[in-house]
Amino acid sequence: MNILVTGSKGQLGNELQELAPGFPEYQFTFIDIDELDLTDEKKTGTFFQVNSFHGIIHCAAYTAVDKAEKECNQAITLNANVPKQLSEIARSKGMWIIHISTDYVFDGIAFKPYTEEDQVNPLSVYGNSKFEGEAAVLNSKAKGIILRTSWLYSSFSNNFVKTILNKARQGGDLRVVYDQVGTPTYARDLAQTILTLIPEIKKKNKVELFHFSNEGVASWYDFAQSIVELSGIKCNIQPIETKDYSTPATRPLYSVLNKGKIKKQFGIKIPYWRDSLKDCIEKIKTSGTY
């Protein structure tokens, strides 16, 4: 089975590349912007005329949440128009598609974990662009799944874990918000789940929405404390409120995802976020990248 993975140089794409040898039944083609700029509609169309696949794992996205407030068009193009084109190509060619979305489609006023049925109300350009992407994929009449995930980190690329490790090593106190609550998710766990679910996804006759994050709940402050503790770096972290840490994009104060549907339908077990964080930090330490 031939599978195309976009965004191969990002966090999730890199994790998929690393896990791919464990799935020799699939032939993967990994691409990023150097191989194909997905926002070039014409080149993308030609790419699928020349190459044929059974499925697409679409990881490429515009993920700079704050920058998106000023680069609205770029965010919409990559996060909404590109998944629209890819899912329409998938439908016309009979391919399945796995599309990734975000907890930032929610406004965060909930007090219990969000299910797939809960009303979305994005607060940012990024959240809105990802919601438009979801809607386009759902409306495309392709087959596959949309996985909404949250607070992704990895030993690859830049992310919150790397930022905290670097700042902690430089010494001094850190200030991190404690009133935004969600679930950190190790991109490796998401990649493993995606690869494990392929046989189920290819049986789908429509696009279905699922939530996936690691288990448990944390604030960014708790997350930062755990990063420092598990890495063994001494660092004082001060809990602060969102109102005292201004960012261009508004983030939901609460964006915990309910994973009941994916666990029930596919019988998967999901690791607790701190256990996965420990694995990631061990990997970062042994790879000597910090």
Ligand SMILES: NC(=O)c1ccc[n+]([C@@H]2O[C@H](COP(=O)([O-])OP(=O)(O)OC[C@H]3O[C@@H](n4cnc5c(N)ncnc54)[C@H](OP(=O)(O)O)[C@@H]3O)[C@@H](O)[C@H]2O)c1
């Ligand atoms: N990161 C999070 O916290 C988070 C949370 C929830 C959901 N998600 C979603 O999860 C998915 C994977 O996220 P991630 O963190 O792995 O993303 P990422 O690390 O930002 O990777 C995205 C990749 O897409 C590439 N790309 C950008 N523009 C492109 C274009 N025009 N054509 C082709 N490729 C292009 C990027 O290249 P450049 O680096 O050169 O731009 C990058 O390698 C995304 O859909 C994201 O929205 C992420």
